[in-house]
Amino acid sequence: MRKLKNEELIRKTISEYKNAGKTPFTIVLDNIRSLNNIGSVFRTCDAFMIEQIFLCGITACPPHNDIRKTALGATESVNWKYFNTTEEAIETLRSQNYIISSIEQAENSIMLQDFNIDENRKYALIFGNEVKGVQQNIVDISDNCIEIPQEGTKHSLNISVSAGVVIWDLYKKYKY
Amino acid sequence: MRKLKNEELIRKTISEYKNAGKTPFTIVLDNIRSLNNIGSVFRTCDAFMIEQIFLCGITACPPHNDIRKTALGATESVNWKYFNTTEEAIETLRSQNYIISSIEQAENSIMLQDFNIDENRKYALIFGNEVKGVQQNIVDISDNCIEIPQEGTKHSLNISVSAGVVIWDLYKKYKY
Numbered sequence: 001m002r003k004l005k006n007e008e009l010i011r012k013t014i015s016e017y018k019n020a021g022k023t024p025f026t027i028v029l030d031n032i033r034s035l036n037n038i039g040s041v042f043r044t045c046d047a048f049m050i051e052q053i054f055l056c057g058i059t060a061c062p063p064h065n066d067i068r069k070t071a072l073g074a075t076e077s078v079n080w081k082y083f084n085t086t087e088e089a090i091e092t093l094r095s096q097n098y099i100i101s102s103i104e105q106a107e108n109s110i111m112l113q114d115f116n117i118d119e120n121r122k123y124a125l126i127f128g129n130e131v132k133g134v135q136q137n138i139v140d141i142s143d144n145c146i147e148i149p150q151e152g153t154k155h156s157l158n159i160s161v162s163a164g165v166v167i168w169d170l171y172k173k174y175k176y
Numbered sequence: 177m178r179k180l181k182n183e184e185l186i187r188k189t190i191s192e193y194k195n196a197g198k199t200p201f202t203i204v205l206d207n208i209r210s211l212n213n214i215g216s217v218f219r220t221c222d223a224f225m226i227e228q229i230f231l232c233g234i235t236a237c238p239p240h241n242d243i244r245k246t247a248l249g250a251t252e253s254v255n256w257k258y259f260n261t262t263e264e265a266i267e268t269l270r271s272q273n274y275i276i277s278s279i280e281q282a283e284n285s286i287m288l289q290d291f292n293i294d295e296n297r298k299y300a301l302i303f304g305n306e307v308k309g310v311q312q313n314i315v316d317i318s319d320n321c322i323e324i325p326q327e328g329t330k331h332s333l334n335i336s337v338s339a340g341v342v343i344w345d346l347y348k349k350y351k352y
Contacts, residue, residue, distance in 0.1 A: 001282040046328035077329045106177040152222035161340035168341040
C-alpha cells in the first residue's frame with residue numbers, strides 16, 4: 001500500500017474551504033488555558049468542516065505563535081469569534097436555536113455513543129478548562145451534557161483529544 | 177445538571193486496572209517526537225482500557241517529566257514496552273496473530289467509518305511520526321491502512337487527536 005503524497009490528498013484551498021458547506025456544529029471553548037490545545041482544536045475543526053469556534057474568557061485568540069504551532073494554518077480556514085464570557089457565547093447560540101451541549105461528567109449526562117443527531121438542527125459543543133472543566137453555571141444553561149465513557153484510573157481526557165473524539169463521533173452520525 | 181466530583185466518578189485504582197479485562201488493542205508509536213503526544217496517548221489508552229502501548233525508535237519512554245505532564249499518571253496504569261525498531265514490534269505482534277493496521281492515507285486504505293472489528297481478534301494500531309507519518313516499510317508489512325476522512329485544508333490531524341479518534345471509534349465498535 002503506497003502512502004499518498006500531500007499533493008495527492010484532495011484538500012481544499014482556503015477560499016474553497018470558506019465557500020464550502022459546513023458541518024453545523026459550533027465548538028465553544030470555555031476558558032481553555034493551553035495554546036497547544038486551542039491550536040489542535042482548530043486543526044480538528046478544519047478536518048471535519050466545522051462551522052465555527054467560539055473562543056471564550058481566557059481562551060487565547062489567533063494570531064499567536066503557540067497556537068500556530070499546532071493549528072498549522074487552520075486558523076486561516078476555520079471561522080472563529082471571541083466572547084468575553086462563555087455566557088455571552090451561549091446567549092448568541094441560544095438566540096439562533098442551537099442545541100447546546102456541555103461535554104461533562106454530570107448527573108443525567110448522555111453517554112456519547114447514545115447521543116443522536118437531528119440533521120435539521122445546529123449543535124453547540126462546549127469544552128471546558130483543563131483543570132476545572134465546563135463551569136457549573138454554563139452546564140446549568142446547557143440543554144444537556146454529553147459524557148465520554150471512561151473506564152480507567154484517570155478522571156478525564158486531554159481537551160484536544162476530547163474534542164477530537166466528540167467531533168468525530170457526531171460528525172460521523174451527521175454525515176454517514 | 178450537577179457536575180460530578182472526581183470522587184463520584186467510578187474509576188479504578190492502579191491494581192484494579194492491572195487486573196481488569198482489557199480492550200484487545202495494542203497501540204504502536206512509530207518514532208513519535210513529542211513528549212506531550214506520548215503522554216496524551218497514555219491518558220487516552222487508560223480511559224479505554226487499552227491492552228498495551230509499544231514505544232518504538234525515537235519514541236521516549238516513561239518516566240519522563242514532559243510525558244508525565246500530559247499522561248497525569250496513566251504511565252502507571254497502562255502497560256508499555258520499548259522496541260528499538262518498529263519492525264521488531266510488528267514481528268512480535270505478527271507472531272501473536274494480531275491484525276496490524278497502519279493509520280495512514282494510502283492507496284486502498286479503509287476509511288475509519290468502514291473498518292469493522294472482529295471481536296475474536298486482537299488489533300495493532302500504528303501511529304506515525306508527526307511529520308513523516310508511519311514509515312513506508314512499516315505500511316508495507318501491515319495488513320491494511322485505516323484512514324480518517326478529512327475534508328478541510330490541512331493534510332493530517334495531531335497524532336494524539338488521531339489516536340483518540342481511532343481508539344474511540346474501534347473501542348465503540350468492540351464494546352457496544
